[in-house]
Amino acid sequence: MIVRAVTPADRLDDDDASLLLYEGRVVKLGPVGAAVVDLASDPLELESLTSELERRFGVPATGSTAEATHEAVTALIEIGVLERLDDPSPAEENA
Numbered sequence: 001m002i003v004r005a006v007t008p009a010d011r012l013d014d015d016d017a018s019l020l021l022y023e024g025r026v027v028k029l030g031p032v033g034a035a036v037v038d039l040a041s042d043p044l045e046l047e048s049l050t051s052e053l054e055r056r057f058g059v060p061a062t063g064s065t066a067e068a069t070h071e072a073v074t075a076l077i078e079i080g081v082l083e084r085l086d087d088p089s090p091a092e093e094n095a
Contacts, residue, residue: 001046002085003073005037020081027081032057036072036082043085046073 008020008027018034020027029037032053039052046069054065076082 001070001073001088002043003040003046003049003077003082004043004085005040006080006083022080027079029081032072033076033081036069036076040082046070049073 006022008022010021012019012021013034016031018029018037020029020037035053035056036049039049050066050069053069059065060068073082077084
């Protein structure tokens with residue numbers, strides 16, 4: 001999967017959260033979500049994103065870094081913060 005961040009109209013960051021302003025809405029992200037957006041400012045493969053998030057934040061308390069990254073990316077795509085640049089495989093569409 002290849003993803004890229006959708007550029008917000010404006011962004012406000014502090015230590016605990018980032019607020020991203022899009023037309024008609026504001027999205028609040030925690031540190032991991034903000035890191036995903038920063039890392040995906042240019043198109044990025046999911047595997048590269050997973051490796052960098054694990055380097056920055058360590059391994060999640062439960063599950064794998066790959067699972068956690070996939071879940072986060074999927075959620076960010078659903079709310080319009082990330083866009084997917086490649087076509088999903090039939091298996092991914094049915095998952």
